[in-house]
Amino acid sequence: MLNVQLLLTGNELMSGDIVDSNSVFMAQSLKEMGIEVSKKVTVGDDLTLLVDQIAKLSSDAHVLIINGGLGPTVDDLTAQALAAASGLELAEHPEALAQLQAWCDKRHYPLTEPNRKQAILPIGCDIIANPIGSAPGFSLVLNKCLVFCTPGVPREMKQMVIESILPQIKTLMPDDMSNKTHKLKVFGIGESGLQKIINEKISDWPKHIDLGFRASQPLLEVKLTAHYATHHQDLEHWTDRVKSILSQHIVCEGEGDLSTTLVDILKSEGKTLTTAESCTGGLIASSITSVPGSSAVFEAGFVTYSNRIKQQLLAVNENILATDGAVSEAVVWQMLSGALQxxxxxxxxxxxxxxxxxxxxxxxxxxxxxxxWGSKDNIHTVELYFPGPRRFFQTYIANAALDLMRRFLLGYQETPRYIIERQRKR
Amino acid sequence: MLNVQLLLTGNELMSGDIVDSNSVFMAQSLKEMGIEVSKKVTVGDDLTLLVDQIAKLSSDAHVLIINGGLGPTVDDLTAQALAAASGLELAEHPEALAQLQAWCDKRHYPLTEPNRKQAILPIGCDIIANPIGSAPGFSLVLNKCLVFCTPGVPREMKQMVIESILPQIKTLMPDDMSNKTHKLKVFGIGESGLQKIINEKISDWPKHIDLGFRASQPLLEVKLTAHYATHHQDLEHWTDRVKSILSQHIVCEGEGDLSTTLVDILKSEGKTLTTAESCTGGLIASSITSVPGSSAVFEAGFVTYSNRIKQQLLAVNENILATDGAVSEAVVWQMLSGALQxxxxxxxxxxxxxxxxxxxxxxxxxxxxxxxWGSKDNIHTVELYFPGPRRFFQTYIANAALDLMRRFLLGYQETPRYIIERQRKR
Structure with missing residues (x-):
């Protein structure tokens, strides 16, 4: 198996001022190709440390991806460090300079000295195109290790990884390796609950299909991967089995969330939705309106935080508020009825x-x-108990509301697991 | 200066399945003590790699903090790796066992074999108490380096770092070192803009007070730190100078955000707030109601997404909608007027x-x-231009609305920078 390692550089990574999401992206992308990153080293902008680590990691790995330190300032030391570790001189690289010049021309910027520094690279290195930023990437072979240098700006790094680096790494892998992944998202089941359901229903899970879970709060992503072309057909078969088992729990396949799914369903059914929120305070409306095109299915939302406003806007009955309290079945029934009206x-x-x-x-x-939830003539209610920090509670409940609406519109009859587990027992 | 390094272990850190926030916490906590982490290495649950890295890092650092691999499963290898790197035997540690036993007793759990494994530690190590989880931490000296082993569960790690590890590290530092930090949060100015304002107003920034910025979207945190007790008084002086320069830009000191500040101001003035949202779709209401106790100042919010609902709920004039369009000064004026009414x-x-x-x-x-924004007799309006991805736009505009209300309630007269920069020019 290919040994791939990462070297991340930047003072902001050491101070805790930013969370390192670049290496997460690289690890995920490599994993989808079937490659596990074996080691990840992070250092500040320190030449001695960088040279030392480049020498060590390149002696050990087949591929080393360096991220950061390509910018125009004196803190950006990657080219210098790689040259020192390789025993190469630095010189202005004509191809890199041409790329920088083209980038500046397109934006009508002058090519400044600090910019020009980004073209000073180890002699003989190969250039990696950067279509969206000024810093060119570059690569060379050191200690039989293929070393890639990438910019710290996430979107520039991502484009370089996807368009140039992964295809190059792929050429180093056995010919028949070819990854394919299916993703499903579910709501209201945890990782252990999900694993249990699958174990109960499938005793013969095949070794050549990876099954993974990833929290994508408040959803859980289920990922099935096959690493060889010969297993792609099997992947379809096992994905179908998982889909038939998880069935109504599945919110969407691939990218998306409860809001995007709900907006899609509403659009396809030509229906409009309204919200009447007390404790979630606008979070449900805000989730729906975060979806592009939601104006086709959403016209009005009510945030009725006080009893007076519940009466005034949604015609909730004053006596019921007094007898049952604002947190009661009758009140949410009337809130919904009023909002629909x-x-x-x-x-x-x-x-x-x-x-x-x-x-x-x-x-x-x-x-x-x-x-x-429901429509004028078909209103359903439930009481849940979900203790937890305020924002956590609000997010979970807003998503439960979206999920209950999804199930309602699709005509699902199964009782969701979170209702069974979270229903208040009196 | 003390050389502190971090070693993080866990397959989930290598696969990209989770973002490493533990090392961010450690780096930030150490930085507040005046210590920069010099290197951070991340490896999967692999014994050979762990032993190798513990040997290398401990030869190089004064303090090494290892995070992860203390759990009860076979994947948890930290104790074994540290023993191998130190040439020590593993044995059941009486103090660790007592802690585990007490933890189980308190919860009426039986002490299982997998749990008991967590007390098998390198002979002679010191135990670090874990008041909230089952895995005890431990420390020993290897290659003259003080090595701490901490659990991967964030809240257990944090408590151990704060209560046991930082105080021990402090004893290794010069006696007169004593950190003190002040934090201010601002909205609507970027890091470079802020640096420029400070540079223009203060030419003699002192070397012994660190000035740092950290994006805390959509706010920016300004952090001033003094590392020695003798500089604490100076810290107050320079914090006051920065405060007087940033003045009306400052949203809050310490923790908090625009919503918490706004709820505090409304409470202290005994006023209530309403929201009428079209493009932000409930995000402003949701921000306010995320604050505990916001029900004292917020009764009603309107999400009026369609023109029909703007007319119906907020009495926006049909003719004005037709002539000026929904995105116009007259319409937001009437939306606000209607919502207040x-x-x-x-x-x-x-x-x-x-x-x-x-x-x-x-x-x-x-x-x-x-x-x-404003009150019935004092309504202000502005047109901004903020192109960007949908959710980014919504978040920025919701926060601008909260900030304009904050400035209004406090009687601030200065025009905010984002109005100057983002105002549409026709």
Missing amino acids: VSGADVGVSVSGIAGPDGGSEEKPVGTVWLA | VSGADVGVSVSGIAGPDGGSEEKPVGTVWLA
Whole structure:
């Protein structure tokens, strides 16, 4: 197996001022090709440390990807360090200079001295095109290791990795290796619960199909991967089996989330949605309107935080508020009914609960919430109990509301697992 | 200066399945003590690699913090690797076992074999208490380097670092070192803009006070740090100077954001707020209601996405919608006026804009937005132009609305920088 290692450089990575997401992207992209990164080293902008690490890592790995330190300032030391580690001189690289010049010309910028520094590279290195930024990448072979140098700007790095580096790495791999991945997203089941369901239903999981889970809060991503072309057909078969087992839990395949799925369903059914929110305070409306094109299915949302406003805007009954309290089945029923009436929407969701940290009681502790969903003549309700930090509670409940609406529109009859697990028992 | 290095272990860190936030926490905590981490190495759960890295890093550093690999499963190899690198035997550690036993007793769990494995440690190591999890930490001296082993669970690691490890590291530092930090958060100025303002106003910045910036989207955190007790008084002086320069830009000191600041101001003034949102789709209401106790100042929010609903709920004039369009000064003025009327709130904000990717025109391109803010008799409006991805636009505009309301309530007269920079020129 190919030994690939990463060297990340930048003072901001050492100080904790930024989270390293570049190496996460590289590791994920390589994993989808069937390659595990074996080691990752991070150092600040320090020439001695960089030279030392380039020498060590290149002696050990087949491929070394260096990220960062290609910019125009004196802190950017990668070219210098790679030259020193390789015993090469630095010189202005004609191809790199031409790329920089073209980049500046396109933007009507003058080519400044600091920019020009980005073309001073180890003699004999190969240039990696950077179509969207000024710093060219470059590569050379050191200690029989193929060393790639990439910029720290995430979108520039990503484009270089996808367009130039992964294809080059692929040529080093056995011919019959060819990765294919299917992703499914589910809501309301944890990793261990999901693994248990799959284990119960499938006892003969094949070794040549990788099954992985990744939290993509509040969803969970299920990933199936085959690493060889000869297994691609099998991948389809096992993906279908997993899909038939997870069935109504599946929110979407590939990219997306509950909001994008819900907007798609509403569009295809030609229906409009409204929201009446108390404890989620606009989060459901905000999730839906984060989707491009949501204006076709969403006209009105109500954030009715106080009892007075619930009465005034949504015609919730004053006596019921007094007897049952704002967090009650009757109130979410009336909130939804009122919102459907006022907005004229076809379907809707409403929520009222105690997000905390204050406002709980013995009978209705923090984490208690009532939800209603459906259409004018078909309103469903449920009470859930989901104690947790305020924002965590709000996010989970907003997503539960979206999921209940998704299941309603698709005519699903199965009771979701989170209702079974989170329903309040009295 | 103390040379501190980090070794992180876990297959999930190598696969890209999780983002490494543990080392960010450690680096930040150490930096606040005046220590820069010089190197950070990440490897999977591989014994050979771990032993090799422990030997190398401990030969080079004064302090090595290892994170991960303390759990009960066969993948957890840190104790074994440290023993091998140190030439020590492994044995059941009585103090570690007692801690594990106490942890299980408290939860009425039986002490299982996998749990018991967590007490098998290199002979002679010191135990680091873990008050909130099962895995004890431990430390020993190898190659004159103080090696700490910490659990991968973030909250357990954090507690151990704060309560046990940082105090021990502090004893290795010069006596007069004592860190003190002040943090300020600003909205609507970038790092380079902020640096420029400070450079222009302060030419004699002292070397013994560190000035740092950290993006905390959409805010920017300004951090001033003094590393010696003798400089603490100076820190107050320079913090005051920065505060007087940044003045109305400062959203809060220490922790917090625009929503928490705004809720605090509204509470102290005994005022209530309402929101009327089109393009931000509930994001402003959702930001405010994410703050505990916001129900005291927020009763009603309106998400009026369609023209029909703007007319129906907020009494926006049909003719004005037809002549000026939904994204216009007259419409946000009427949206706010209507929302104040219907909700009875003292103050409010309204927004209407083109979030994209579709819906733009030559006259009103994607990124065009009108905002209104104020009270019934004192409504202000502005048009901004902020092109960018949909969610980015929505987040920025929601925060601009919160900031304009903050400035309004505090009676600030200065025009915010983002209005000067982002105002549409016709």
